[in-house]
Amino acid sequence: MTAVVATNQTILVVGGGISGMTAALEAAECGKDVVLVEKNPSLGGRVSQLYKYFPKLCHPTCGLEINLRRLRGNKRIRVLTLAEVGAISGKPGDYTATVKIKPRYVNENCTACGDCGNAVSAEIPNAFNYNLNKTKAAYLPHPMAYPQRFVLDPSIIGTPDAEKAKAACKVDAIDLNMKEEVLNLKVGAVVWATGWKPYDAAKIQPYGYDRYPNVITSVEFERMLDQRGPTGGKLIRPSDGKEAKNVAFIQCAGSRDRNHLKHCSRICCMASLKQSTYVREKFGDDSQVSIYYIDIRAIDRFEDFYKKVQADPKVKFIKSKVANITQDNASGDPILHGVDTEGYHRYDNRHDLVVLAIGMEPSVDAKSIGAGVAADASGFIDINATEAAVFGAGCASNALDVNRSVQNATAAALRAIQVVNRVARAEG
Numbered sequence: 285m286t287a288v289v290a291t292n293q294t295i296l297v298v299g300g301g302i303s304g305m306t307a308a309l310e311a312a313e314c315g316k317d318v319v320l321v322e323k324n325p326s327l328g329g330r331v332s333q334l335y336k337y338f339p340k341l342c343h344p345t346c347g348l349e350i351n352l353r354r355l356r357g358n359k360r361i362r363v364l365t366l367a368e369v370g371a372i373s374g375k376p377g378d379y380t381a382t383v384k385i386k387p388r389y390v391n392e393n394c395t396a397c398g399d400c401g402n403a404v405s406a407e408i409p410n411a412f413n414y415n416l417n418k419t420k421a422a423y424l425p426h427p428m429a430y431p432q433r434f435v436l437d438p439s440i441i442g443t444p445d446a447e448k449a450k451a452a453c454k455v456d457a458i459d460l461n462m463k464e465e466v467l468n469l470k471v472g473a474v475v476w477a478t479g480w481k482p483y484d485a486a487k488i489q490p491y492g493y494d495r496y497p498n499v500i501t502s503v504e505f506e507r508m509l510d511q512r513g514p515t516g517g518k519l520i521r522p523s524d525g526k527e528a529k530n531v532a533f534i535q536c537a538g539s540r541d542r543n544h545l546k547h548c549s550r551i552c553c554m555a556s557l558k559q560s561t562y563v564r565e566k567f568g569d570d571s572q573v574s575i576y577y578i579d580i581r582a583i584d585r586f587e588d589f590y591k592k593v594q595a596d597p598k599v600k601f602i603k604s605k606v607a608n609i610t611q612d613n614a615s616g617d618p619i620l621h622g623v624d625t626e627g628y629h630r631y632d633n634r635h636d637l638v639v640l641a642i643g644m645e646p647s648v649d650a651k652s653i654g655a656g657v658a659a660d661a662s663g664f665i666d667i668n669a670t671e672a673a674v675f676g677a678g679c680a681s682n683a684l685d686v687n688r689s690v691q692n693a694t695a696a697a698l699r700a701i702q703v704v705n706r707v708a709r710a711e712g
């Protein structure tokens with residue numbers, strides 16, 4: 285049974301992405317007790333799945349590693365992984381959160397040696413790579429995973445593979461009797477940092493994501509470039525493995541559209557500008573990038589990044605909302621159809637690969653949280669309308685870049701600290 289000590293002076297942080305980790309660290313470093321709950325097997329959220337991040341184009345490991353070092357050294361933070369918070373009830377200073385913890389089937393003895401992974405034969409879709417490839421059913425979520433501990437997929441429990449994994453482990457780390465647990469945590473304040481998910485691209489029917497293999501999403505593109513990703517870092521197209529040198533980016537894919545997400549997802553212009561540099565670095569003068577856009581939203585200091593990409597003669601900006609995509613079945617090339625609004629001429633443009641700059645929506649609809657949490661029209665937490673001590677942080681409150689998520693999470697931590705300090709004063 286998982287033992288967690290929590291009181292109404294404890295802060296619960298839901299979601300272990302960059303925002304949740306930041307909020308947990310800021311609160312714990314101010315002397316508060318924190319329980320950090322993450323539904324995946326490791327912390328890091330979607331930032332850990334990026335290849336590089338703007339504006340500096342460094343690898344996400346830099347920022348995450350600093351946070352993990354702070355986390356490892358802080359005894360006030362209790363981390364629960366494979367743990368999902370459903371609804372919350374109560375009032376400021378007195379909340380109850382129901383946490384469902386899935387079994388990992390691997391205990392803290394694990395040294396991440398990998399022997400169990402080598403012993404099993406079953407494979408499962410690799411969620412870290414957006415299911416673009418497979419991983420063994422005994423796996424480490426990704427090389428930087430925290431905790432550095434393997435996971436046994438529930439699908440092999442009760443099969444010979446599970447016994448093979450157990451037999452391969454020399455440190456007695458595999459426990460096939462682990463069961464799902466439900467904890468009811470009493471806490472004083474909550475930071476809700478459950479982040480975002482990519483909009484379902486298959487719903488944008490004219491773009492054929494569900495029909496054409498060479499139409500992919502921006503999140504999949506990030507994984508393709510990573511050396512530890514599904515293509516080993518090769519920029520090749522899914523249909524035939526041909527190098528993708530002529531790449532189109534379609535902006536506002538699912539965003540700013542009354543049939544899909546009404547809001548602007550804010551990040552996808554910068555994401556495509558960043559991803560255009562991946563193509564240019566990979567193939568130099570042999571490459572061509574085309575960005576189909578309504579308008580480019582690169583705010584504040586990102587304007588300089590935009591200007592730099594704009595100055596590249598191999599990056600073409602086409603002001604147009606692409607009407608639809610067809611496929612040349614002989615070559616597998618996607619063909620984009622629409623009207624260029626600067627000049628008003630029709631185009632039928634052929635590319636090797638199309639990347640949909642997919643919209644961001646909240647991973648949990650704020651309406652479902654309970655405890656008086658208010659949602660805006662898109663399902664993000666409306667921090668101005670919420671009176672509960674459940675403070676939205678990062679992309680749970682809006683589509684934000686990492687820098688703004690971190691600032692926002694720090695503010696949420698401060699608000700949560702004020703609530704538990706009031707509880708402490710009242711209790712004398």
Ligand SMILES: Cc1cc2nc3c(=O)[nH]c(=O)nc-3n(C[C@H](O)[C@H](O)[C@H](O)COP(=O)(O)OP(=O)(O)OC[C@H]3O[C@@H](n4cnc5c(N)ncnc54)[C@H](O)[C@@H]3O)c2cc1C
Nearest residue numbers: 299301302303323329330337338369479480678679685686
């Ligand atoms: C294509 C693309 C590229 C991007 N590139 C950049 C970039 O280069 N630079 C940049 O600054 N930003 C970039 N971003 C934005 C960046 O991904 C976000 O700013 C960042 O992920 C926000 O972190 P977060 O912690 O708020 O959310 P997330 O990263 O989504 O983390 C939320 C966490 O909460 C967990 N969770 C969800 N529900 C529950 C629950 N009920 N219980 C427990 N845990 C839960 C999730 O598993 C996840 O780990 C990009 C976005 C896109 C779409």
Ligand code: SF4
Nearest residue numbers: 394395397398400453
């Ligand atoms: S569970 Fe055992 S065999 Fe598997 S990685 Fe951990 S220590 Fe190695």
Ligand code: SF4
Nearest residue numbers: 536539549550552553
């Ligand atoms: S950030 Fe750019 S691509 Fe994304 S929705 Fe807004 S305008 Fe469209």
